[in-house]
Amino acid sequence: MKPIVDEGEPTVTVTVRDRILVITINRPAVRNAVNGDVARRIADAVQELDSDDELRVGVLTGAGGTFCSGMDLKALLAGDLPWVEGKGFGGLTQLPPRKPLIAAVEGWAVAGGFELMLACDLVVASEAAAFGVPEVKLATVAGGGAAMRLPQRIPTAIALEMLLTGDTISARRAAELGLVNRLTGEGEALSVALELASTIAANGPLAVTATKQIARAAAEWSRADEWSEQDRLARPIYESRDAREGATAFAEKRAPVWFGR
Structure with missing residues (x-):
């Protein structure tokens, strides 16, 4: 049986800013780790983005200075699975929205968090952000899309180095590799992502x-x-x-x- 989620406030918040849907993973105490409730709420938000004609662009971010640290392992062991049928890990990785989705990354975007970022179309990241796929260090596989998608985004040899070592890279290195569209100062990723989203939203x-x-x-x-x-x-x-x-x-x-x- 899945545990009842009661964290005192929503695990994901959704707000609208001038035709832009902002989806914020809101579990800063656990570095925005994804449990079943987070996955279902992200899936619902993505569906809202695509179904509402007034919405033009989505922005995915995390509260408290961290984008997402990946799967909530404690929740997983309790039977709370962070997947949504047909939509993948975090309710997103298997079926991203039809409309553009921008990741606004502060702090860690690792493991499943990195895979959520890869499911986005564009990435704005703080210079203090860090990216990685550490699954092999725990004798598991990056099954949320990184093993498939990362070699399509950056040179295969570099993707394999990240996947096989499990080591993290800096935001600046990620930008050099083409994973990050825009680098910002610490704490500015969301505001710059909103500026980028506004530029896109102004188009047809x-x-x-x-x-x-x-x-x-x-x-x-x-x-x-x-x-x-x-x-x-x-x-x-x-x-x-x-x-x-x-x-x-x-x-x-x-x-x-x-x-x-």
């Missing part, structure tokens, strides 16, 4: 979603099918009211007003 929402779909799926398309697959996703955007509004606003030298259709 249908175009943003379709562009992410194409960029994420293209590696799986064959050379014979890639143009037809891209056309399948892009053509409805060209024919949308938003596309007409974008061209009209540009010609009239004014800010566009998006309709989401």
Whole structure:
């Protein structure tokens, strides 16, 4: 039987800031370790992001100066599993949202926390952040996506070094490898992530979603099918009211007003 979660306040908080959904893992006493309740709440928040037409971008972060230290091992031993069926570890790693999701990283993003970060599209990190996949040190496997996704994000030899040694790397090294989009001062990751999210949110929402779909799926398309697959996703955007509004606003030298259709 799964233990009843009673931590006095939500394990995940969700707020909206000008069309941006901010999802905060809120267990700072355990470095935002993921238990079943956290996973289910993240899954619900991601579903809200995709289903609410007013929301354009999501930001995932952690409270108390830590992004996420991974799986809550005590909860796991008690039978509280941090996976959601069909959505993966933390309710996210197997099925990320259709809309852009930005990780705002302070402190540790290790083990499952690193895998949550890899499920995001963009990463803003404090210079004091640290990243790692230490599962092999505990004789386990990074089964939340790191073993599969990390070699797709950075050179294979470097990914294997991280995966096989279990050692952490600094935020600056992660930025050099292309894992981090923007480095910030300590305590500034969320504010910079919100600035980046606002820039994305100002663009045509249908175009943003379709562009992410194409960029994420293209590696799986064959050379014979890639143009037809891209056309399948892009053509409805060209024919949308938003596309007409974008061209009209540009010609009239004014800010566009998006309709989401």
